[in-house]
Amino acid sequence: MTNPTPPLIHVQGLHKRYASKPILKGVQLAIGEGEVVALLGANGAGKSTLLRIIAGLMKADRGEITLGGVSMQNAGAELRRYVGLVSHAPLLYEHLSGLENLTFFAGLYDLQNSGARIEAVLQAVDLWRRRNDLVRAYSRGMQQRLAIARAILHDPPILLLDEPDTGLDLPSAHMLQSMLGHLSDNRRAILFSTHNLERAANWANSVAILTGGTITQYASPAMIDQDVWQGLQAVPRGKP
Amino acid sequence: MSVSLPPAASSAPISSPDAGLNPVQALALSPVTMRTGRSFGRYWQHVWRMMAKDLRIELRAKEIIVVMVAFSALAVIIFGLAFDLRVPRPTMVVPGVLWGVLLFSGILGLNRSFSAELDHQTLTALLLAPIDRSVLYLGKFLANLLFMVIMAAILLPMLLFIFDVNLFQFWILLALLLGIIGYVGVGTLFAALTATIRARESMLPILLLPVMVPVFMAGIKITEQVLDGRNWANFQNWFGMLVAFDLIFLTVAFLVFDLIWEDV
Numbered sequence: 001m002t003n004p005t006p007p008l009i010h011v012q013g014l015h016k017r018y019a020s021k022p023i024l025k026g027v028q029l030a031i032g033e034g035e036v037v038a039l040l041g042a043n044g045a046g047k048s049t050l051l052r053i054i055a056g057l058m059k060a061d062r063g064e065i066t067l068g069g070v071s072m073q074n075a076g077a078e079l080r081r082y083v084g085l086v087s088h089a090p091l092l093y094e095h096l097s098g099l100e101n102l103t104f105f106a107g108l109y110d111l112q113n114s115g116a117r118i119e120a121v122l123q124a125v126d127l128w129r130r131r132n133d134l135v136r137a138y139s140r141g142m143q144q145r146l147a148i149a150r151a152i153l154h155d156p157p158i159l160l161l162d163e164p165d166t167g168l169d170l171p172s173a174h175m176l177q178s179m180l181g182h183l184s185d186n187r188r189a190i191l192f193s194t195h196n197l198e199r200a201a202n203w204a205n206s207v208a209i210l211t212g213g214t215i216t217q218y219a220s221p222a223m224i225d226q227d228v229w230q231g232l233q234a235v236p237r238g239k240p
Numbered sequence: 241m242s243v244s245l246p247p248a249a250s251s252a253p254i255s256s257p258d259a260g261l262n263p264v265q266a267l268a269l270s271p272v273t274m275r276t277g278r279s280f281g282r283y284w285q286h287v288w289r290m291m292a293k294d295l296r297i298e299l300r301a302k303e304i305i306v307v308m309v310a311f312s313a314l315a316v317i318i319f320g321l322a323f324d325l326r327v328p329r330p331t332m333v334v335p336g337v338l339w340g341v342l343l344f345s346g347i348l349g350l351n352r353s354f355s356a357e358l359d360h361q362t363l364t365a366l367l368l369a370p371i372d373r374s375v376l377y378l379g380k381f382l383a384n385l386l387f388m389v390i391m392a393a394i395l396l397p398m399l400l401f402i403f404d405v406n407l408f409q410f411w412i413l414l415a416l417l418l419g420i421i422g423y424v425g426v427g428t429l430f431a432a433l434t435a436t437i438r439a440r441e442s443m444l445p446i447l448l449l450p451v452m453v454p455v456f457m458a459g460i461k462i463t464e465q466v467l468d469g470r471n472w473a474n475f476q477n478w479f480g481m482l483v484a485f486d487l488i489f490l491t492v493a494f495l496v497f498d499l500i501w502e503d504v
Contacts, residue, residue, distance in 0.1 A: 055368060056368070077371055080369065081274060081370045087364065089364075091360075091361050091362055091365035093362055096296065104293050105369065108369035108371055109274055110370075112274065117272055134300075154274060155272035
């Protein structure tokens with residue numbers, strides 16, 4: 001029996017060049033509700049580019065992306081409500097407090113009853129007690145937790161995380177894993193890039209490997225070839 | 241397009257110990273409802289939020305106004321020293337000093353308006369929000385306009401003190417307001433255009449100042465003629481130029497702003 005609902009993220013034949021260098025060469029990817037997919041690849045493989053194109057921050061040269069069945073080409077600003085992005089940079093205002101940051105973004109997303117939602121996400125990332133401190137006074141781990149709070153504030157059905165574990169201490173990484181576990185319910189698609197193979201295997205129910213501008217393997221962590229795992233482990237950072 | 245996210249499954253307070261859930265579990269039950277679609281009122285609410293955010297950050301960081309005011313104070317003092325012994329009447333140089341200082345100090349503020357968003361990568365978060373990108377332009381425009389008006393309000397007494405020329409005259413103030421509107425309108429667009437360029441500090445004045453020649457000329461002419469005691473008939477054409485510049489360039493900037501952010 002076929003699934004009548006379209007994948008939440010559907011990428012078809014995606015191409016992207018930087019200057020004359022092709023980065024993505026026909027990427028195909030379909031992620032449905034309830035799936036957590038780890039995107040693996042060497043530095044420079046195009047993981048961040050792919051995530052930024054899906055988030056609507058970059059235009060692809062060719063190819064099509066549909067989010068929840070809606071083509072990004074034809075969609076306006078409203079489609080951005082579907083997407084939350086966590087980057088390795090926190091994307092927060094350092095001169096505003098945690099609470100002020102979230103209140104500002106809640107306003108941009110037109111959240112109703114935003115006070116209760118902000119309290120809920122700040123409680124979830126364990127920053128409620130520090131809500132009135134300026135973000136510049138937060139540690140790296142706290143900033144990244146607040147970044148996650150910002151990304152899930154509007155409860156997006158599509159969550160993109162670009163190396164969210166970069167610079168996180170162990171408790172923050174555990175908290176992130178716990179949050180991903182709770183967020184990966186059957187109405188959400190989560191796509192995250194990471195260099196940490198152990199986290200990819202533990203957090204995701206599928207792994208997509210981006211090599212040479214295309215997805216060369218897309219399967220559950222257990223089904224990925226051992227050679228590929230070892231190959232990814234052996235690639236030194238900065239030398240794709 | 242409508243976006244519907246699941247409604248609340250529980251009305252229990254999130255932080256309530258009675259809920260029996262840890263905060264992460266409780267999050268899943270936290271209600272999220274969003275107003276979707278467009279409305280005029282909501283559009284201007286977003287513009288207001290964008291502007292208020294910039295003002296609040298400036299009040300704390302003091303990265304824009306303090307720099308602009310310090311630069312203009314130094315420039316006025318230097319011009320004062322340079323012209324004091326060489327010019328028979330200060331009214332001969334004050335119009336040029338006023339508009340020159342205004343343009344150059346304004347560049348400092350305009351440069352920061354988008355580069356600060358890029359330095360902290362907050363621009364990405366703004367571009368992810370489901371708002372029309374013209375909201376970003378108008379919010380920045382209004383914040384920059386306020387910074388420039390504050391700077392001009394400090395600059396005029398400085399000129400009075402150094403050159404002993406009173407510029408607090410209705411037509412001069414009106415010309416300043418119109419000139420600043422046009423300058424900030426184009427400057428905000430160009431600041432966004434150059435924000436992602438590595439040499440943005442030098443690129444912005446190179447691109448912006450030639451475009452500002454009509455404003456600069458009209459401003460100087462109006463200031464000169466008002467200080468010379470001429471009436472409205474003598475400088476009304478220059479006002480016409482300022483108004484036309486503002487209307488044309490604000491409209492163009494508003495319309496093309498969305499095209500800048502294809503790749504960030």
